[in-house]
Amino acid sequence: MPSLKDIRTRIVSVKSTQQITKAMKMVAGAKMRRAHDAVVGARPYAAKLETLVRHLAASGGEATHPLLEQRPVQRATVVVMTSDRGLCGGFNGQLLRAVEVELKGHPQVTYEVIAVGRKGRDFLKKRGYSVVASHEGMGGHLTPEFARELVAAPITAFAAGQTDQLVLAFSTFKSAIAQLPTLEPILPVPLPKVEEGGVAGDASYLFEPGEAALLADLLPRYVATRTLRALFESEASEHSARMAAMDAATNNANDLIRSLTLSMNRARQAIITKEILEIVGGAEALAA
Amino acid sequence: MEVTIVIPTGEIFAGPAEGVVAPGSGGEFGILPGHTPFLSTLQAGTVVVRQGRDEQRFPITGGFAEVRGDRVVILADGVAETAD
Numbered sequence: 001m002p003s004l005k006d007i008r009t010r011i012v013s014v015k016s017t018q019q020i021t022k023a024m025k026m027v028a029g030a031k032m033r034r035a036h037d038a039v040v041g042a043r044p045y046a047a048k049l050e051t052l053v054r055h056l057a058a059s060g061g062e063a064t065h066p067l068l069e070q071r072p073v074q075r076a077t078v079v080v081m082t083s084d085r086g087l088c089g090g091f092n093g094q095l096l097r098a099v100e101v102e103l104k105g106h107p108q109v110t111y112e113v114i115a116v117g118r119k120g121r122d123f124l125k126k127r128g129y130s131v132v133a134s135h136e137g138m139g140g141h142l143t144p145e146f147a148r149e150l151v152a153a154p155i156t157a158f159a160a161g162q163t164d165q166l167v168l169a170f171s172t173f174k175s176a177i178a179q180l181p182t183l184e185p186i187l188p189v190p191l192p193k194v195e196e197g198g199v200a201g202d203a204s205y206l207f208e209p210g211e212a213a214l215l216a217d218l219l220p221r222y223v224a225t226r227t228l229r230a231l232f233e234s235e236a237s238e239h240s241a242r243m244a245a246m247d248a249a250t251n252n253a254n255d256l257i258r259s260l261t262l263s264m265n266r267a268r269q270a271i272i273t274k275e276i277l278e279i280v281g282g283a284e285a286l287a288a
Numbered sequence: 289m290e291v292t293i294v295i296p297t298g299e300i301f302a303g304p305a306e307g308v309v310a311p312g313s314g315g316e317f318g319i320l321p322g323h324t325p326f327l328s329t330l331q332a333g334t335v336v337v338r339q340g341r342d343e344q345r346f347p348i349t350g351g352f353a354e355v356r357g358d359r360v361v362i363l364a365d366g367v368a369e370t371a372d
Contacts, residue, residue: 041298048294048361052354056327144296144366208328209314217329218352221365228296 004271007264011257018253024087025246031140032176032239038142039173039232046225053222055205056214057191065215066159067189067223075110076165077132077154078103078183079227081234082120084136089245091171091179091238092119098181099169103129112163114154116231142235147228148220155220158187166223170230171237177244179237186226189219289321291337293346293362300367301346307338308360310353319355326355335362 002010080099082092096119103111115121115134125131133153138146157163166187171179207214291308293301308319311333319326330353335346348364 038297042296044292044299045294045296045363048292048363049352052327052352052361052363055354055356147296206324206326208312208317208326214327214329214352225296 002267004264004267007260007267011260011264014253014256014260018250018257021246021249021253025243025250028088028239028243028246032236032243034140035232035236035239036173039229039236042225042229042232046229049218049222049225053189053191053218056211056218065212065219067155067187067219068191068215070188071161071164073106073109073164075112075163076106076167077112077114077157077163078167078169079114079116079150079154079230080120080124081168081170081231082115082117082123083238083242084118084139086119087245088238088242089248091241091245092117092123094179095169095171095181096120096123098183099124100127102167102169102183109165114150116150116234138231139235139238142228142231144224144228147231148224150231151220151223151227154187155223163187168227168230170234171241173233173236173240176240179241182230182233184226184230186223189222289319289358289360291360291362293335293337293348293364295348295364295366300364301337301344303339305337305339305360308362309336309338310362311335311348312353319353319360321358323355325357326353328353330362330364332368335364 078099080095082095086092099120111129113120113124113129113131115124115131116136116138118134118136121131121134121136135146135150151166154163154166158166165185168182168184168186170182170184172182174180289305291301291303291305292299306321310317310319310328311331313329313331316333317328330348330351332349333347335348337344337346346362346364347368348362349366349368351362351364354361354363
């Protein structure tokens with residue numbers, strides 16, 4: 001049985017750990033709100049751009065562009081978005097498991113990985129996947145420019161026929177307590193479904209500077225925008241996962257403190273009882 | 289007509305207007321109500337939104353403009369640091 005002093009020391013250490021987890025939870029909560037605002041802020045542009053692509057696809061005759069070309073997939077590039085730091089529950093593990101299932105599910109495809117976030121890079125490197133590029137320290141510094149640069153190389157490679165598919169792997173921010181690992185193919189560009197009817201007037205669209213040039217401008221931006229959205233989603237998910245994990249840790253610390261306090265009191269009482277017995281025993285021995 | 293200007297990180301203008309001037313890649317163009325459906329790329333320049341006597345200027349770094357019915361949507365890549 002641990003001594004009274006041992007238990008006291010443990011309580012103090014659990015308490016200070018709890019303070020750290022509590023602080024981390026608050027910080028993650030604040031960051032999550034900011035990241036969530038970014039997700040919401042990016043929505044109008046993404047929605048409008050998607051509408052634009054849809055209108056273009058609906059009105060266009062036989063619009064073709066290298067980024068639309070469907071090929072049998074032999075080589076593919078995956079952008080894996082994870083966090084740089086741990087202590088965020090199952091956030092990274094959940095996504096990386098989904099990625100691994102996908103990669104293992106297509107043994108005939110040669111995969112290249114672009115890692116955003118240290119955890120994903122380390123994990124996939126260790127598993128022997130070819131990580132061709134990696135970025136870290138992006139938390140809180142996600143910009144449209146970064147998204148554009150991130151997909152610039154795969155877009156060029158796809159247009160040149162060096163890769164046949166580009167997939168984004170990220171965690172969708174469902175809510176503050178749920179993140180959904182998502183694998184989203186974005187190259188060849190999945191043309192949004194053209195709704196039947198109701199778009200008859202579209203044939204009269206005037207294009208400046210011509211449909212092909214427009215597509216050439218629009219599609220890379222479309223890909224970059226989807227990527228930016230994925231980055232924002234991933235960031236919001238990371239912070240919400242960390243918040244949940246730290247909340248659980250704080251609660252666990254509470255439970256631990258409670259049970260330690262109980263055993264400390266028991267030990268203290270046992271010592272007192274023992275001392276009383278000794279005194280009584282001694283007094284009786286003297287009286288006898 | 290309704291004008292919306294959005295950048296990748298949010299909406300910077302939404303509201304009614306009487307006219308819009310945008311820096312098209314093939315030269316500046318003006319849009320008035322009743323314009324034919326139109327889709328154009330934009331180069332860096334200033335988008336001017338006219339509301340009565342007032343006008344608002346938005347320096348942008350390029351993007352797209354779509355005119356469709358009574359709606360004008362400007363998708364700007366970003367906002368330029370300095371006006372004009």
